[in-house]
Amino acid sequence: MFFRRVLLLGALGTLAAGCRHDQRLELHDTEARSFTAECSSDTGCRLEAKGAALRATGRVVAVCNTPAGRAPEASDCRALTCKHDADCPSRHGLPHGTCLDELCIEPAHSINVDDAVMLCLAGTGLGKSAPKQVERYALALNCGTPCKVLSPCRQP
Numbered sequence: 188m189f190f191r192r193v194l195l196l197g198a199l200g201t202l203a204a205g206c207r208h209d210q211r212l213e214l215h216d217t218e219a220r221s222f223t224a225e226c227s228s229d230t231g232c233r234l235e236a237k238g239a240a241l242r243a244t245g246r247v248v249a250v251c252n253t254p255a256g257r258a259p260e261a262s263d264c265r266a267l268t269c270k271h272d273a274d275c276p277s278r279h280g281l282p283h284g285t286c287l288d289e290l291c292i293e294p295a296h297s298i299n300v301d302d303a304v305m306l307c308l309a310g311t312g313l314g315k316s317a318p319k320q321v322e323r324y325a326l327a328l329n330c331g332t333p334c335k336v337l338s339p340c341r342q343p
Contacts, residue, residue, distance in 0.1 A: 209226065211225060218265050218313060222236050231276070232277060232278075240253050246302050249266050249267060251263045262308065262314070274291070303336050306340050307337075309340070
């Protein structure tokens with residue numbers, strides 16, 4: 188009985204030690220930009236690029252340009268793309284994120300207006316002032332309640 192407990196505790200300790208997740212991750216967004224992130228099970232993921240940060244206010248995980256002196260708006264952000272769960276930044280101490288329909292997502296959250304903005308601006312370049320961006324931005328802001336990403340925007 189004593190030896191079973193020792194073996195069980197040893198096995199649990201090995202599993203817990205194996206759960207630690209520290210890695211460098213190459214991330215990509217809908218504008219084909221690449222970013223390197225340092226990920227840890229303790230602190231989550233941080234981008235190495237100055238002036239850029241990860242953001243997930245709704246379902247879509249994104250990388251945002253962080254303007255000096257103000258918080259980024261959804262129009263400063265672009266959704267992260269992926270092929271597999273391992274391509275997405277880890278959240279909540281998990282070993283990897285979630286990839287669905289080639290987008291990194293927070294599966295527990297619903298689509299919100301910020302998500303619609305990022306999905307509508309996907310593939311249009313950075314900013315929101317080009318004619319195509321103005322049109323898509325307006326579509327996103329009118330996604331309704333619950334928010335539904337309209338065509339011709341990228342679908343979640």
